[in-house]
Amino acid sequence: MPNVTLKKIADELGISIATASKALKGYPDISDATKKRVLDLAEKLNYRPNSFAQSLRSSESQIIGLIIPEITHDFFAKVIHGVITCAKSNGYAVIVLQSGDSYEKEKEQLGMLLDKNVDGVLISLSNNTKDIGHIKEIKSKGIPLVLYDRIYKLLDCSKVVINDKKAAYNATTHLIHTGCKKIAHIGGNLDPQTTIDRFLGYKAAIDDSDIEYDKSLVYIAKNLSFDDGYQIAEQMMKDHKDLDGIFALTDTIATGVLMKLKEMEVQIPEQISLIGFSNWFLTSVTTPKISTVNQPGFEMGCKAFDLLFKEIQAKKHGMLFEKEIVELPTELILRNSTKPL
Amino acid sequence: MPNVTLKKIADELGISIATASKALKGYPDISDATKKRVLDLAEKLNYRPNSFAQSLRSSESQIIGLIIPEITHDFFAKVIHGVITCAKSNGYAVIVLQSGDSYEKEKEQLGMLLDKNVDGVLISLSNNTKDIGHIKEIKSKGIPLVLYDRIYKLLDCSKVVINDKKAAYNATTHLIHTGCKKIAHIGGNLDPQTTIDRFLGYKAAIDDSDIEYDKSLVYIAKNLSFDDGYQIAEQMMKDHKDLDGIFALTDTIATGVLMKLKEMEVQIPEQISLIGFSNWFLTSVTTPKISTVNQPGFEMGCKAFDLLFKEIQAKKHGMLFEKEIVELPTELILRNSTKPL
DNA sequence: CTTAATTTCGAAAACGTTTTCGTTTTTATT
DNA sequence: AATAAAAACGAAAACGTTTTCGAAATTAAG
Secondary structure, three states: OOOOEEEEHHHHHHHOHHHHHHHHOOHHHHHHOHHHHHHHHHHHOOOOOOOHHHHHHOOOOOEEEEEEEEOHHHHHHHHHHHHHHHHHHHOOEEEEEOOOOOOHHHHHHHHHHHHOOOOOEEEOOOOOOOHHHHHHHHHHOOOOOOEEEOOOOOOOOEEEEEOHHHHHHHHHHHHHHHHHOOOEEOOOOOOHHHHHHHHHHHHHHHHOOOOOOOOEEEEEEEOOOOHHHHHHHHHHHHHHHOOEEEEEEEHHHHHHHHHHHHOOOOOOOOOEEEEOOOOOHHOOOOOOOOEEOOOOHHHHHHHHHHHHHHHHHHHHHOOOOOOOOOEOOOOEEEEOOOOOO | OOOOOOHHHHHHHOOOOHHHHHHOOOOOOOHHHHHHHHHHHHHHHHOOOOHHHHHHHHHHOOOEEEEEEOOOOHHHHHHHHHHHHHHHHOOOEEEEEEEOHHHHHHHHHHHHHHHHOOOOOEEEOOOOOOHHHHHHHHHHHHOOEEEEEOOOOOOOOOOOOOOHHHHHHHHHHHHOOOOOOOOEEEEOOOOHHHHHHHHHHHHHHHHHHHOOHHHEEEOOOOOOHHHHHHHHHHHHHHHHHOOOOOEEHHHHHHHHHHHHHHHHOOOOOOOOEEEEOOHHHHHHOOOOEEEEEEHHHHHHHHHHHHHHHHHHHHHHHHOOOOOOEEEEOOOOEOOOOOOOO
């Protein structure tokens, strides 16, 4: 029942705790003979160093914190997967927390991570985070921090992002090239940078074409949800009878739009072309399959851990660390909700 | 830069570390005056107890481990959500690990959790776990453990499950009641209990009807994947021209089947009725929407944590703990891939 | 004003590990 | 055989907290 400690091993072997510890760590001032004795006994007793003691001494937990807006999102699930995979291969465990897109929760979760003494934090800002005092607090404590996806541009730290504006530009431009003349955008409240940038990309594409930008074609989805898309689709059709293209901020919204449009017997893509964003699996099983922008969640998780890990190492060895901003490539995935070129 | 400790507070106030500690914990042998002084200073300095020291002393980490076969599954994502939510409201953090349905990884992850000294473990067995020595090892160390969803019946511990057999029975029976005469089942290799039970439910339903059980109608999906369903669908149609019902082990398989069947221009549900399992969101956006069995992932996660928490508490207070096996209700969700009654 | 009772506090050990630095033992050199 | 050098080990402190138990200070009782 009582756990096996260095003391137990030392006693059993008639040596000191210090020697046992050093033997296990391969110190050069321990003879090969005793090393073997210690190693063998440790193996036999299935000795596992007490991580609490190790952490107390080293002030390292070998644990990082990951804050996710919503776990049950295809994209974020992939991010988790990426982070966990890379973390594990570097000996780190990951505490996963969910902000539920609430600023208060986000702050609370960050507090919990502080309490647990994580070695670093990975965070994607909640859609409702405007004040970043809590983030700055983490930074001021010297805890390595990396932002991914939903970042805050003015914060001085490493970041992993995609080029939302460019991706949105490409998506919208594709709609234009396939003949769409009246393209709506369903966006979100102007908050996370991603939302702004995707709108900006949409607008830039319109401005670069010979289509006139029409403000009334930009709709706001409050919750970025399926239902939002479902409802807005109906409204859109009322407002603009001759609508022929839609670029939605997310795949869930796009899916909601598709459902409603099908109910209204609007032909897709013949009458209206539709593009979503993120490449959720579900966009490939609807009828028609929805064209979208691939957002590399797994890679983003990996890269984010990578940057964090480097920063942790740098801090540990007292070296200075250059913040990096990594931009991952996206890809326009053309399926059947858009017309062929 | 250096963290604020009890010592710092004590020094500042000219009292002992012991007094500071007791003041913060509300011990009765500290005067209200000093209590206030300590509390105020702690607040001012934003004191956070060092969790390493606390853990070392109490041998509690206030962290639990959660092992998931695949994070990027709607159902398991919901489970994670449930676990994290309930854990947080009880002051526990959750380290999430993924087994990727590999026995070796599962064992490795369990080792990592041991190394991190988690207070308890929640695990859903990988599809390829036959030997449960690693699980027994955890139990033998006295670490609280709860199995959820993919359980191992013979292991003596708390479990949270659904009644797979009953759910499968109801689903299959519904196919029969709506007039299906030749119903196929796409199952998996005979390993996790869930797979066996769903097949058993299917078979029981057939046996209880006046349909003859036909072994050739049972197909094996190796990876329980979309592609499996997609491929098997074609094979099935070759083998049985007059097939009129399919009960698939999972929603992904069912979705693959649906895609292929639509390509083959099979009318659903007119010619063939289809039921999946789990109620992934994606089944509600296909055309037709797929009927399925709702599997309460969030609730399962909550309940699993709940049981684990009780066991941790019991262990802590030296009380004995009665293993519980909780069965959560499922629900047949009828959509458009099945005929009306 | 003494003694007893009560309140308030602090010294110290313990949790298990790591690492510095000094001590002992062994081997090599004259 | 004496000394120097190298090899092998151990004592002890430190990480920061909690808690027991005894000591000191205060108040109450006689």
